[in-house]
Amino acid sequence: xxxxxxxLAAEPAHEAVxxxxxxxxxxxxxxxxxxxxxxxxxxxVDGPHLLVQVINFALLAFVLxxxxxxxxxxxxxxxxxxxxxxxxxxxxxxxxxASAQKTAEAKLVAASEEATKxxxxxxxxxxxTIEASRAEAQAAQTEVIAKATAAIEADRVKMMNEVRGEVxxxxxxxxxxxxxxxxxxxxxxxxxxxxxxxxxx
Amino acid sequence: xSAASVRAEAKRxxxxxxxxxxxxxDLVGAVLAALTKSRASHQLRPLLRAYLANIRRELARGEAxxxxxxxxxxxxxxxxxxxxxxxxxxxxxxxARRNDALLAGFRVRVGDDVTDLTASLRLANLAKSLx
Numbered sequence: 219x220x221x222x223x224x225x226l227a228a229e230p231a232h233e234a235v236x237x238x239x240x241x242x243x244x245x246x247x248x249x250x251x252x253x254x255x256x257x258x259x260x261x262x263v264d265g266p267h268l269l270v271q272v273i274n275f276a277l278l279a280f281v282l283x284x285x286x287x288x289x290x291x292x293x294x295x296x297x298x299x300x301x302x303x304x305x306x307x308x309x310x311x312x313x314x315x316a317s318a319q320k321t322a323e324a325k326l327v328a329a330s331e332e333a334t335k336x337x338x339x340x341x342x343x344x345x346x347t348i349e350a351s352r353a354e355a356q357a358a359q360t361e362v363i364a365k366a367t368a369a370i371e372a373d374r375v376k377m378m379n380e381v382r383g384e385v386x387x388x389x390x391x392x393x394x395x396x397x398x399x400x401x402x403x404x405x406x407x408x409x410x411x412x413x414x415x416x417x418x419x
Numbered sequence: 420x421s422a423a424s425v426r427a428e429a430k431r432x433x434x435x436x437x438x439x440x441x442x443x444x445d446l447v448g449a450v451l452a453a454l455t456k457s458r459a460s461h462q463l464r465p466l467l468r469a470y471l472a473n474i475r476r477e478l479a480r481g482e483a484x485x486x487x488x489x490x491x492x493x494x495x496x497x498x499x500x501x502x503x504x505x506x507x508x509x510x511x512x513x514x515a516r517r518n519d520a521l522l523a524g525f526r527v528r529v530g531d532d533v534t535d536l537t538a539s540l541r542l543a544n545l546a547k548s549l550x
Contacts (some may be wrong), residue, residue, distance in 0.1 A: 379550065386549035390542045397522045397538060406489020409523040413536040414495045417502055417527075 422465075429469030433477060440509055442477050480530040485515040487525035488537065503529050 255265070401409075432454070436446045450470075454463060483500045485491065500513035511529055522538035 383550035386546045389549070390546040393545075394522060394539065394542055397542075398519070401489070401523055403489050406519075406523050407492075409538070410487055410489060410491050410495060410525055413524045414498050416536060417499060417534070 425465050425469050428466055429473050432466075432470050433473040436474065437477070441481060442474060447474065476530070479528075481509070481511060482529070483511045483513045484528040485513055485525050486518045486521060486528075486537075487515060488517070488519045488521040488523050491515055491517070491525060499525070499527055503527065 258265070432450050436442055436450050438446055451467075454466065454470075458466065483496075483503050485496055485499055496513040496515045500511050504511045507529065520539065522542070524535075524537040524540075526537050526540075527534045
């Protein structure tokens with residue numbers, strides 16, 4: 219309002235300037251500025267109106283800038299900032315995801331290696347256990363065979379001794395019976411005589 | 420009396436019963452008579468038992484107990500006794516007994532010593548060597 223009242227108050231001055239321009243035109247029509255004004259005047263451009271329109275336009279531009287463009291720019295910048303934040307978050311999430319994937323892959327590889335190691339150890343342990351059991355069984359088998367062989371040999375020796383003793387006993391008994399049946403007193407007497415001679419030697 | 424003193428007393432009584440290194444029946448009778456008078460009955464029994472064992476052992480030392488299969492002439496028995504008398508340094512008299520289970524030969528026991536020249540011993544040794 220202040221600006222409009224000032225503008226209306228300046229209207230007489232405008233008119234005075236217009237009159238001065240018309241009046242002074244012949245006087246200043248010789249300068250380049252005068253020529254330009256004259257040229258604008260010949261095109262119907264009114265200086266004061268132009269000034270008012272410029273001021274109106276500036277006001278409009280200011281109002282538009284203040285209440286429309288600036289908030290819009292602010293919102294746009296906010297959107298851009300949000301988009302950038304989103305992009306940043308997305309990049310961070312992607313990096314985190316990549317890191318997590320890498321970690322997971324590393325853990326997977328480590329777990330796989332650990333599983334392979336455990337499997338190998340289990341196989342080796344099982345193999346060692348089997349070998350130990352086999353060796354133990356082999357040793358037990360050898361021991362059993364050795365014991366059985368020794369027992370068989372002992373039985374064989376015992377039987378041989380028993381047979382030998384029995385045969386010897388039979389032989390001696392038979393010889394004793396044969397001697398008892400075949401030795402008469404005369405032969406025994408001669409044997410006694412020989413024994414006496416043997417004793418005397 | 421302890422067992423040791425009984426053995427010592429029996430040994431002393433045995434020495435008193437010998438005459439010329441040979442057991443004398445008269446001396447033994449005298450010893451027994453003296454013992455029955457001087458000792459109480461509870462002391463007499465173990466002493467008499469030890470004395471009897473000593474007398475038996477001494478008699479066995481003076482005898483050559485000959486077991487023989489088949490006939491054994493008296494001269495052969497005397498020869499055997501003479502052999503042991505010479506060997507042991509004391510008089511040994513022969514006591515012969517026939518035992519045909521010995522098959523042939525004879526076995527002589529003088530005291531604790533045994534000399535076996537029988538066929539049965541030879542066969543027993545053969546059986547041992549074969550078994």
